[in-house]
Amino acid sequence: xIDFHLEPRSGVAPYMQLVHQVQQALRLGMLDVxxxxxxxxxxxxxxxxxxxxxxxxxxxxERQGLVAPQPGRGTFxxxxxxxxxxxxxxxxxxxxxxxxxxxxxxxxxxxAIRALFDTTIxxxxx
Amino acid sequence: xxxxxxxxxxLTKRYGKHTALTEATLDIPAGRIVGLVGPNGAGKxxxxxxxxxxxxxxxxxxxxLGRTPAADSAALADVGFVAQDTxxxxxxxxxxxxxxxxxxxxxxxxxxxxxxxxxxxxxxxKKAGRLSGGQKAQLALTIAAAKRPRLLIFDEPVAALDPxxxxxxxxxxxxxxxxxxxxxxLSSHLIGDVERVCDHLIVLAESRxxxxxxxxxxxxxxxRVVGPRGTLDTLPDGVQVIAADHTDRQTTLIVxxxxxxxxxxxxxxxxxxxxxxxxxxxxxxxxGTPTLQETRA
Numbered sequence: 001x002i003d004f005h006l007e008p009r010s011g012v013a014p015y016m017q018l019v020h021q022v023q024q025a026l027r028l029g030m031l032d033v034x035x036x037x038x039x040x041x042x043x044x045x046x047x048x049x050x051x052x053x054x055x056x057x058x059x060x061x062e063r064q065g066l067v068a069p070q071p072g073r074g075t076f077x078x079x080x081x082x083x084x085x086x087x088x089x090x091x092x093x094x095x096x097x098x099x100x101x102x103x104x105x106x107x108x109x110x111x112a113i114r115a116l117f118d119t120t121i122x123x124x125x126x
Numbered sequence: 127x128x129x130x131x132x133x134x135x136x137l138t139k140r141y142g143k144h145t146a147l148t149e150a151t152l153d154i155p156a157g158r159i160v161g162l163v164g165p166n167g168a169g170k171x172x173x174x175x176x177x178x179x180x181x182x183x184x185x186x187x188x189x190x191l192g193r194t195p196a197a198d199s200a201a202l203a204d205v206g207f208v209a210q211d212t213x214x215x216x217x218x219x220x221x222x223x224x225x226x227x228x229x230x231x232x233x234x235x236x237x238x239x240x241x242x243x244x245x246x247x248x249x250x251x252k253k254a255g256r257l258s259g260g261q262k263a264q265l266a267l268t269i270a271a272a273k274r275p276r277l278l279i280f281d282e283p284v285a286a287l288d289p290x291x292x293x294x295x296x297x298x299x300x301x302x303x304x305x306x307x308x309x310x311x312l313s314s315h316l317i318g319d320v321e322r323v324c325d326h327l328i329v330l331a332e333s334r335x336x337x338x339x340x341x342x343x344x345x346x347x348x349x350r351v352v353g354p355r356g357t358l359d360t361l362p363d364g365v366q367v368i369a370a371d372h373t374d375r376q377t378t379l380i381v382x383x384x385x386x387x388x389x390x391x392x393x394x395x396x397x398x399x400x401x402x403x404x405x406x407x408x409x410x411x412x413x414g415t416p417t418l419q420e421t422r423a
Contacts, residue, residue, distance in 0.1 A: 008318050011398065013342075044300035048293055050159050050325050051304040122395070 001038060002031060006047050014049055018057035019064075026066060026081040037067060037075040129192040131156045131277055131309040132177055137186035139172050146172040148333040149186065154311075154326060156191075156276075158340075159303060161324035162313040163403055169333045170313040171210065174281050177311065178207035191276055203233045206270030210281040212263040216255030220248050223269055231273040239272035246298070260291025264298060271302050278302075280312040284319065292316075296323055317400045329403055331410030337382070341399065348402045349394040351379045358391075365389065369405045380405045 002025045004018055012020070025031040038046070040054045058075050061067045068078045103113050130153055137150040147169040154160055162170050175181045176188055179196020188194075193201045214223060220243060228234045243250060246264050248257070254265060263283060270278055283299075284292040300323060303310060314320055320327065327344060329336040337344065348368075351358060358377045361367065364385035371378040380397065383389040397405075 006322065008321065014322070041301055041304040044304050045297050048296035048300050048322060050323050051300060052157075052159075052325050 001036065004038070004043055004047055006049060015053045015056040015060065018043075018054065019060050022057075022061055022066065023081060026077070026079075029080075029082050031077050031080075033077050033080055035077045036073075037077070039074055129156060130154055130189075131158065131160075131191060132311070133189045134176075135187040137173075137176065137188050138184050139169075139176060139181065140184045145333050147176070150330075150335045152328065152335065152338055154309075154328075154338075156309055157307075158309055158326040159324045160309070160311040160326040160328060161320035161341075162311060162328045162330060163315070163317060163320060164313075164330035164336075165407060168330045170330055171281050173328075173330065174207075174279050174311065174313060177277075178205055178279050180207070199232065203231065203273065204276045206273055206275035206278045208266045208270050208278070208280045208283060211286050212266035212280075212283055214254040214257070214262050214265055217253065219251055219253055220257075220265060221250035223254060223265060224250075224272075227269045227272055233274050235272050235274050238274075239268055242268045242272070258291070259287055260294055263287060263291065263295050267295065267298060267302070271306060271308070274306065275308060277309045277311065280310070282313050282315070285315060292319070299323070317403055321399045327399075327403075329406045331407050334410070336406040336410055344402065345396065345399060347383045348397050349381050349383065349389055349391075350397045350401075351381055351391055351394045353377055353393040358393075362390070365391075368409055 002021070004021055006014055006017055010017065022031065022037065031037075037058065040051050040058075043049070043054045044051050058067065058069070062069065062075075066077065066079050066081070067075050069075045100113060103116070108116070132152060132154040134150050134152040137147060137152075138145065139147040150169075150173060162173065164170050172181070176183055177190050177195055179190075179194070179201070190201070191204050193204075195205070196202055215226075218226070224236070224239050224243070227239065228236055243265075246261070246268070248261060248265065254262060257265065267280075267283070270280075284295055287295060296319065299310070302308065312324075321341070325341055326339070327341050328338040353376070355372060355375055355377050358379055361379075361381065362385065364383065366382045366384060367379050368382055369380040380402070381389070381394075
Protein backbone atom coordinates (compact mmCIF):
# COMPACT_ATOMS: atom_id res chain seq x y z
CA UNK A 1 0.00 0.00 0.00
CA ILE A 2 1.25 3.47 -0.78
CA ASP A 3 0.54 6.83 0.83
CA PHE A 4 -0.49 9.94 -1.04
CA HIS A 5 0.37 13.55 -0.30
CA LEU A 6 -0.73 16.83 -1.79
CA GLU A 7 1.34 19.91 -2.58
CA PRO A 8 -1.11 22.81 -2.79
CA ARG A 9 1.36 25.31 -4.25
CA SER A 10 2.71 23.09 -7.01
CA GLY A 11 0.30 24.38 -9.65
CA VAL A 12 -0.46 20.77 -10.65
CA ALA A 13 -4.14 19.79 -10.38
CA PRO A 14 -4.71 17.65 -7.25
CA TYR A 15 -5.95 14.59 -9.19
CA MET A 16 -2.86 14.78 -11.42
CA GLN A 17 -0.63 14.82 -8.35
CA LEU A 18 -2.19 11.52 -7.27
CA VAL A 19 -1.76 10.09 -10.78
CA HIS A 20 1.91 11.12 -10.78
CA GLN A 21 2.48 9.57 -7.37
CA VAL A 22 1.10 6.23 -8.52
CA GLN A 23 3.14 6.38 -11.72
CA GLN A 24 6.24 7.22 -9.70
CA ALA A 25 5.59 4.29 -7.33
CA LEU A 26 5.17 2.01 -10.37
CA ARG A 27 8.41 3.25 -11.91
CA LEU A 28 10.33 2.76 -8.71
CA GLY A 29 8.86 -0.69 -8.06
CA MET A 30 7.07 0.37 -4.85
CA LEU A 31 3.86 -0.85 -6.51
CA ASP A 32 3.61 -4.01 -8.56
CA VAL A 33 0.96 -5.88 -10.51
CA UNK A 34 -1.72 -7.18 -8.16
CA UNK A 35 -1.10 -4.57 -5.43
CA UNK A 36 -4.12 -2.71 -4.13
CA UNK A 37 -4.39 1.08 -4.12
CA UNK A 38 -5.80 2.73 -0.99
CA UNK A 39 -9.60 3.00 -1.02
CA UNK A 40 -11.16 6.38 -1.71
CA UNK A 41 -12.24 6.59 1.91
CA UNK A 42 -8.71 5.86 3.14
CA UNK A 43 -7.21 8.52 0.89
CA UNK A 44 -9.66 11.28 1.79
CA UNK A 45 -9.47 10.49 5.50
CA UNK A 46 -5.70 10.74 5.29
CA UNK A 47 -5.11 13.86 3.19
CA UNK A 48 -8.49 15.66 3.42
CA UNK A 49 -9.32 15.99 -0.25
CA UNK A 50 -12.52 15.69 -2.23
CA UNK A 51 -13.48 12.03 -2.87
CA UNK A 52 -14.24 12.92 -6.49
CA UNK A 53 -10.60 13.96 -6.91
CA UNK A 54 -9.47 10.46 -5.93
CA UNK A 55 -12.07 8.85 -8.21
CA UNK A 56 -10.91 11.07 -11.06
CA UNK A 57 -7.28 10.09 -10.47
CA UNK A 58 -8.15 6.38 -10.38
CA UNK A 59 -10.22 6.73 -13.57
CA UNK A 60 -7.25 8.39 -15.28
CA UNK A 61 -4.95 5.57 -14.13
CA GLU A 62 -7.49 3.09 -15.42
CA ARG A 63 -7.59 4.92 -18.76
CA GLN A 64 -3.82 4.60 -18.91
CA GLY A 65 -4.20 0.85 -18.38
CA LEU A 66 -2.27 0.88 -15.12
CA VAL A 67 -5.02 -0.11 -12.69
CA ALA A 68 -8.44 -1.77 -12.76
CA PRO A 69 -11.30 -1.63 -10.28
CA GLN A 70 -12.66 -4.89 -8.89
CA PRO A 71 -16.24 -4.24 -7.76
CA GLY A 72 -16.61 -4.57 -4.01
CA ARG A 73 -12.89 -5.15 -3.47
CA GLY A 74 -11.01 -2.06 -4.53
CA THR A 75 -8.62 -0.85 -7.21
CA PHE A 76 -5.68 -3.01 -8.21
CA UNK A 77 -2.50 -2.48 -10.20
CA UNK A 78 -2.60 -4.23 -13.57
CA UNK A 79 0.63 -3.04 -15.20
CA UNK A 80 4.01 -1.78 -14.21
CA UNK A 81 6.08 1.09 -15.52
CA UNK A 82 9.39 -0.05 -14.13
CA UNK A 83 11.34 -1.50 -17.09
CA UNK A 84 10.30 0.29 -20.25
CA UNK A 85 10.31 3.73 -18.79
CA UNK A 86 13.63 3.36 -16.97
CA UNK A 87 15.27 2.41 -20.29
CA UNK A 88 13.73 5.44 -21.91
CA UNK A 89 15.03 7.64 -19.08
CA UNK A 90 18.65 7.03 -19.99
CA UNK A 91 18.14 7.85 -23.65
CA UNK A 92 16.00 10.92 -22.94
CA UNK A 93 18.53 12.10 -20.37
CA UNK A 94 21.32 11.94 -22.94
CA UNK A 95 19.24 13.84 -25.48
CA UNK A 96 18.39 16.44 -22.86
CA UNK A 97 22.05 16.87 -21.94
CA UNK A 98 22.87 17.56 -25.56
CA UNK A 99 20.01 20.04 -25.79
CA UNK A 100 21.17 21.80 -22.61
CA UNK A 101 24.69 22.04 -24.03
CA UNK A 102 23.25 23.63 -27.17
CA UNK A 103 21.18 26.06 -25.12
CA UNK A 104 24.19 27.10 -23.01
CA UNK A 105 26.28 27.54 -26.14
CA UNK A 106 23.54 29.88 -27.39
CA UNK A 107 24.03 31.97 -24.24
CA UNK A 108 21.08 30.84 -22.07
CA UNK A 109 21.71 30.57 -18.35
CA UNK A 110 19.98 27.95 -16.17
CA UNK A 111 17.08 30.24 -15.28
CA ALA A 112 16.42 30.99 -18.95
CA ILE A 113 16.60 27.27 -19.79
CA ARG A 114 14.07 26.41 -17.07
CA ALA A 115 11.76 29.23 -18.17
CA LEU A 116 11.92 28.04 -21.77
CA PHE A 117 11.28 24.44 -20.73
CA ASP A 118 8.32 25.42 -18.53
CA THR A 119 6.72 27.61 -21.19
CA THR A 120 7.21 24.98 -23.89
CA ILE A 121 5.82 22.09 -21.85
CA UNK A 122 2.75 24.16 -21.02
CA UNK A 123 2.15 24.85 -24.71
CA UNK A 124 2.78 21.31 -25.92
CA UNK A 125 -0.54 19.48 -26.37
CA UNK A 126 -0.76 16.14 -24.56
CA UNK B 127 -29.67 11.83 -7.76
CA UNK B 128 -30.54 14.10 -10.65
CA UNK B 129 -32.42 16.65 -8.59
CA UNK B 130 -30.16 19.68 -8.22
CA UNK B 131 -29.03 20.10 -4.64
CA UNK B 132 -29.74 23.83 -4.79
CA UNK B 133 -31.49 25.95 -7.36
CA UNK B 134 -32.00 29.67 -6.89
CA UNK B 135 -33.66 32.14 -9.21
CA UNK B 136 -33.12 35.89 -8.63
CA LEU B 137 -33.01 35.10 -4.91
CA THR B 138 -33.01 38.31 -2.87
CA LYS B 139 -32.98 39.01 0.86
CA ARG B 140 -33.40 42.49 2.31
CA TYR B 141 -33.23 43.59 5.93
CA GLY B 142 -34.94 46.99 5.93
CA LYS B 143 -32.95 49.14 3.54
CA HIS B 144 -29.97 46.81 3.54
CA THR B 145 -29.84 44.19 0.80
CA ALA B 146 -27.94 41.15 2.06
CA LEU B 147 -28.35 39.09 -1.10
CA THR B 148 -29.16 40.44 -4.55
CA GLU B 149 -30.74 38.34 -7.30
CA ALA B 150 -28.68 35.20 -6.81
CA THR B 151 -29.24 32.67 -9.57
CA LEU B 152 -27.61 29.29 -9.01
CA ASP B 153 -27.91 25.70 -10.17
CA ILE B 154 -25.82 23.25 -8.15
CA PRO B 155 -25.84 19.59 -9.20
CA ALA B 156 -26.11 16.89 -6.52
CA GLY B 157 -23.01 15.13 -5.20
CA ARG B 158 -20.84 18.23 -5.09
CA ILE B 159 -18.79 19.72 -2.30
CA VAL B 160 -19.47 23.40 -2.78
CA GLY B 161 -17.16 26.13 -1.53
CA LEU B 162 -18.79 29.50 -0.87
CA VAL B 163 -16.17 32.24 -0.72
CA GLY B 164 -16.30 36.00 -0.34
CA PRO B 165 -15.39 38.78 2.07
CA ASN B 166 -17.19 39.40 5.37
CA GLY B 167 -20.62 40.89 4.79
CA ALA B 168 -20.81 39.56 1.22
CA GLY B 169 -24.00 37.61 1.97
CA LYS B 170 -22.55 34.14 2.56
CA UNK B 171 -24.36 33.49 5.85
CA UNK B 172 -27.58 34.87 4.36
CA UNK B 173 -27.41 32.48 1.41
CA UNK B 174 -26.68 29.52 3.71
CA UNK B 175 -29.52 30.46 6.08
CA UNK B 176 -31.90 30.71 3.10
CA UNK B 177 -30.77 27.26 1.94
CA UNK B 178 -31.32 25.83 5.42
CA UNK B 179 -34.77 27.46 5.59
CA UNK B 180 -33.88 29.51 8.68
CA UNK B 181 -35.00 32.68 6.89
CA UNK B 182 -37.33 33.31 3.96
CA UNK B 183 -36.43 35.22 0.78
CA UNK B 184 -37.72 38.75 0.26
CA UNK B 185 -38.16 37.93 -3.41
CA UNK B 186 -37.04 35.32 -5.88
CA UNK B 187 -37.09 31.61 -5.42
CA UNK B 188 -34.96 28.89 -3.82
CA UNK B 189 -35.28 25.10 -3.92
CA UNK B 190 -33.10 22.68 -2.00
CA LEU B 191 -33.20 19.06 -3.18
CA GLY B 192 -36.27 19.98 -5.21
CA ARG B 193 -38.24 21.42 -2.30
CA THR B 194 -38.79 24.70 -0.50
CA PRO B 195 -36.26 24.71 2.36
CA ALA B 196 -37.71 23.56 5.72
CA ALA B 197 -41.20 23.34 4.18
CA ASP B 198 -42.04 20.11 6.01
CA SER B 199 -40.45 17.42 8.17
CA ALA B 200 -39.11 15.54 5.13
CA ALA B 201 -37.38 18.69 3.86
CA LEU B 202 -35.98 19.31 7.36
CA ALA B 203 -34.64 15.76 7.62
CA ASP B 204 -32.84 16.15 4.29
CA VAL B 205 -30.60 19.00 5.41
CA GLY B 206 -28.03 19.21 8.21
CA PHE B 207 -27.02 22.76 9.10
CA VAL B 208 -24.06 23.77 11.28
CA ALA B 209 -24.01 27.48 12.10
CA GLN B 210 -20.92 29.65 12.38
CA ASP B 211 -18.34 28.55 14.98
CA THR B 212 -19.99 25.11 15.22
CA UNK B 213 -22.11 25.82 18.33
CA UNK B 214 -22.81 23.07 20.89
CA UNK B 215 -24.61 23.16 24.27
CA UNK B 216 -21.86 23.88 26.80
CA UNK B 217 -23.78 22.43 29.78
CA UNK B 218 -24.66 19.15 28.07
CA UNK B 219 -22.37 16.15 27.79
CA UNK B 220 -21.34 14.59 24.49
CA UNK B 221 -23.75 11.74 25.19
CA UNK B 222 -26.58 14.22 25.97
CA UNK B 223 -26.02 15.72 22.53
CA UNK B 224 -26.48 12.30 20.93
CA UNK B 225 -29.65 11.63 22.96
CA UNK B 226 -31.00 15.04 21.98
CA UNK B 227 -30.24 14.31 18.34
CA UNK B 228 -32.01 10.98 18.60
CA UNK B 229 -35.16 12.56 20.07
CA UNK B 230 -35.29 15.44 17.63
CA UNK B 231 -34.51 13.62 14.37
CA UNK B 232 -36.71 10.86 12.94
CA UNK B 233 -33.90 9.68 10.66
CA UNK B 234 -31.24 9.55 13.42
CA UNK B 235 -28.54 6.88 13.02
CA UNK B 236 -27.51 6.20 16.62
CA UNK B 237 -24.99 3.47 15.84
CA UNK B 238 -23.24 5.74 13.35
CA UNK B 239 -23.09 8.61 15.86
CA UNK B 240 -21.64 6.43 18.64
CA UNK B 241 -19.07 4.91 16.27
CA UNK B 242 -17.90 8.34 15.16
CA UNK B 243 -17.64 9.64 18.72
CA UNK B 244 -15.59 6.57 19.69
CA UNK B 245 -13.39 6.92 16.61
CA UNK B 246 -12.78 10.59 17.44
CA UNK B 247 -11.80 9.61 20.98
CA UNK B 248 -14.38 11.91 22.60
CA UNK B 249 -15.42 11.01 26.16
CA UNK B 250 -19.25 10.64 26.08
CA UNK B 251 -19.52 11.90 29.68
CA LYS B 252 -17.58 15.10 29.06
CA LYS B 253 -19.47 18.41 29.04
CA ALA B 254 -19.36 19.99 25.58
CA GLY B 255 -18.25 23.27 27.17
CA ARG B 256 -15.01 21.58 28.21
CA LEU B 257 -14.14 20.31 24.73
CA SER B 258 -11.48 21.99 22.60
CA GLY B 259 -12.54 24.05 19.59
CA GLY B 260 -11.62 21.21 17.26
CA GLN B 261 -13.58 18.67 19.34
CA LYS B 262 -16.66 20.92 19.40
CA ALA B 263 -16.47 21.18 15.63
CA GLN B 264 -16.18 17.40 15.32
CA LEU B 265 -19.15 16.92 17.66
CA ALA B 266 -21.28 19.35 15.65
CA LEU B 267 -20.25 17.59 12.42
CA THR B 268 -21.11 14.18 13.88
CA ILE B 269 -24.57 15.34 14.98
CA ALA B 270 -25.30 16.97 11.63
CA ALA B 271 -24.20 13.80 9.78
CA ALA B 272 -25.97 11.33 12.11
CA LYS B 273 -29.38 12.56 10.99
CA ARG B 274 -28.27 11.15 7.61
CA PRO B 275 -29.13 14.21 5.55
CA ARG B 276 -28.69 14.46 1.78
CA LEU B 277 -27.14 17.92 2.17
CA LEU B 278 -24.79 19.25 4.85
CA ILE B 279 -24.43 23.02 5.19
CA PHE B 280 -21.56 24.60 7.17
CA ASP B 281 -21.08 28.29 7.83
CA GLU B 282 -17.34 28.93 8.29
CA PRO B 283 -16.71 25.58 9.98
CA VAL B 284 -12.95 25.92 10.29
CA ALA B 285 -12.50 29.69 10.71
CA ALA B 286 -11.88 29.49 14.46
CA LEU B 287 -9.73 26.34 14.39
CA ASP B 288 -5.95 26.00 14.55
CA PRO B 289 -4.30 24.38 11.50
CA UNK B 290 -4.16 20.90 13.04
CA UNK B 291 -7.79 20.91 14.15
CA UNK B 292 -8.76 22.35 10.76
CA UNK B 293 -7.09 19.53 8.90
CA UNK B 294 -8.61 16.93 11.25
CA UNK B 295 -12.07 18.41 10.69
CA UNK B 296 -11.66 18.34 6.89
CA UNK B 297 -10.31 14.76 7.00
CA UNK B 298 -13.34 13.71 9.01
CA UNK B 299 -15.72 15.59 6.72
CA UNK B 300 -14.22 14.05 3.57
CA UNK B 301 -14.43 10.59 5.10
CA UNK B 302 -18.12 11.18 5.84
CA UNK B 303 -18.76 12.36 2.30
CA UNK B 304 -17.06 9.24 0.89
CA UNK B 305 -19.12 7.06 3.22
CA UNK B 306 -22.55 8.70 3.21
CA UNK B 307 -23.15 9.97 -0.32
CA UNK B 308 -24.03 13.46 0.87
CA UNK B 309 -23.68 16.86 -0.82
CA UNK B 310 -21.94 19.64 1.09
CA UNK B 311 -22.02 23.43 0.98
CA LEU B 312 -19.47 25.20 3.15
CA SER B 313 -18.33 28.79 3.38
CA SER B 314 -14.69 29.61 4.00
CA HIS B 315 -12.11 32.36 3.80
CA LEU B 316 -9.39 29.83 3.12
CA ILE B 317 -9.12 29.34 -0.61
CA GLY B 318 -6.44 26.70 -0.06
CA ASP B 319 -8.94 24.59 1.89
CA VAL B 320 -11.60 25.17 -0.75
CA GLU B 321 -9.22 24.06 -3.49
CA ARG B 322 -8.41 20.94 -1.53
CA VAL B 323 -11.88 19.72 -0.62
CA CYS B 324 -14.36 21.42 -2.96
CA ASP B 325 -15.29 20.65 -6.56
CA HIS B 326 -17.81 23.46 -7.05
CA LEU B 327 -17.33 27.14 -6.28
CA ILE B 328 -19.55 30.15 -5.62
CA VAL B 329 -17.86 33.55 -5.37
CA LEU B 330 -20.05 36.04 -3.55
CA ALA B 331 -19.20 39.72 -3.12
CA GLU B 332 -21.20 42.89 -2.52
CA SER B 333 -24.31 40.69 -2.05
CA ARG B 334 -24.07 39.31 -5.62
CA UNK B 335 -22.91 36.03 -7.10
CA UNK B 336 -19.80 36.96 -9.10
CA UNK B 337 -19.17 33.57 -10.63
CA UNK B 338 -20.22 29.98 -9.91
CA UNK B 339 -19.51 26.58 -11.38
CA UNK B 340 -17.51 23.37 -11.17
CA UNK B 341 -13.95 24.30 -10.24
CA UNK B 342 -12.35 22.33 -13.08
CA UNK B 343 -14.61 24.08 -15.60
CA UNK B 344 -13.93 27.50 -14.09
CA UNK B 345 -10.17 26.98 -14.14
CA UNK B 346 -10.33 25.75 -17.75
CA UNK B 347 -12.32 28.85 -18.76
CA UNK B 348 -10.23 31.53 -17.02
CA UNK B 349 -6.94 32.77 -18.41
CA ARG B 350 -4.32 35.38 -17.88
CA VAL B 351 -3.47 36.93 -21.25
CA VAL B 352 -0.32 39.02 -21.61
CA GLY B 353 0.47 40.92 -24.80
CA PRO B 354 1.97 44.10 -26.19
CA ARG B 355 -0.23 47.11 -25.49
CA GLY B 356 -2.90 47.61 -28.13
CA THR B 357 -2.95 44.02 -29.37
CA LEU B 358 -5.65 42.91 -26.94
CA ASP B 359 -8.19 45.68 -27.49
CA THR B 360 -10.63 43.45 -29.35
CA LEU B 361 -11.37 39.95 -28.12
CA PRO B 362 -13.45 37.15 -29.63
CA ASP B 363 -17.19 37.17 -28.82
CA GLY B 364 -17.95 35.44 -25.56
CA VAL B 365 -14.60 36.25 -23.99
CA GLN B 366 -15.23 38.57 -21.06
CA VAL B 367 -12.59 40.73 -19.48
CA ILE B 368 -12.70 40.39 -15.68
CA ALA B 369 -9.67 42.59 -15.08
CA ALA B 370 -7.33 44.63 -17.24
CA ASP B 371 -3.99 46.08 -16.28
CA HIS B 372 -1.87 48.23 -18.54
CA THR B 373 1.68 49.50 -18.57
CA ASP B 374 2.91 51.73 -21.39
CA ARG B 375 4.06 48.65 -23.30
CA GLN B 376 2.09 45.74 -22.03
CA THR B 377 -1.48 44.70 -21.33
CA THR B 378 -2.42 41.97 -18.85
CA LEU B 379 -5.97 40.66 -18.92
CA ILE B 380 -7.82 38.15 -16.80
CA VAL B 381 -10.55 36.77 -19.06
CA UNK B 382 -13.47 34.40 -18.70
CA UNK B 383 -13.97 32.36 -21.85
CA UNK B 384 -17.70 31.59 -22.02
CA UNK B 385 -17.66 30.24 -25.58
CA UNK B 386 -17.25 26.60 -24.54
CA UNK B 387 -14.41 26.31 -27.06
CA UNK B 388 -10.68 26.50 -26.30
CA UNK B 389 -9.40 30.05 -26.14
CA UNK B 390 -7.33 30.82 -29.23
CA UNK B 391 -5.31 33.82 -28.14
CA UNK B 392 -1.52 34.15 -28.16
CA UNK B 393 -0.12 34.85 -24.71
CA UNK B 394 -2.98 33.12 -22.90
CA UNK B 395 -2.00 31.08 -19.87
CA UNK B 396 -3.80 29.27 -17.07
CA UNK B 397 -4.60 30.97 -13.79
CA UNK B 398 -4.73 29.55 -10.27
CA UNK B 399 -7.91 29.37 -8.22
CA UNK B 400 -6.76 31.95 -5.69
CA UNK B 401 -5.90 34.52 -8.38
CA UNK B 402 -9.19 33.88 -10.11
CA UNK B 403 -11.21 34.37 -6.92
CA UNK B 404 -9.26 37.50 -5.93
CA UNK B 405 -9.79 38.99 -9.38
CA UNK B 406 -13.56 38.69 -8.96
CA UNK B 407 -13.46 40.07 -5.44
CA UNK B 408 -11.41 43.06 -6.54
CA UNK B 409 -13.70 43.68 -9.47
CA UNK B 410 -16.74 43.61 -7.17
CA UNK B 411 -15.15 46.23 -4.95
CA UNK B 412 -14.43 48.31 -8.02
CA UNK B 413 -10.74 48.67 -7.34
CA GLY B 414 -9.29 46.80 -10.33
CA THR B 415 -6.44 44.36 -10.01
CA PRO B 416 -4.21 44.54 -6.95
CA THR B 417 -1.03 44.96 -8.95
CA LEU B 418 1.47 46.85 -10.94
CA GLN B 419 1.83 50.54 -11.08
CA GLU B 420 2.58 52.01 -14.46
CA THR B 421 6.10 50.81 -15.18
CA ARG B 422 8.33 52.52 -17.68
CA ALA B 423 10.89 50.60 -19.61
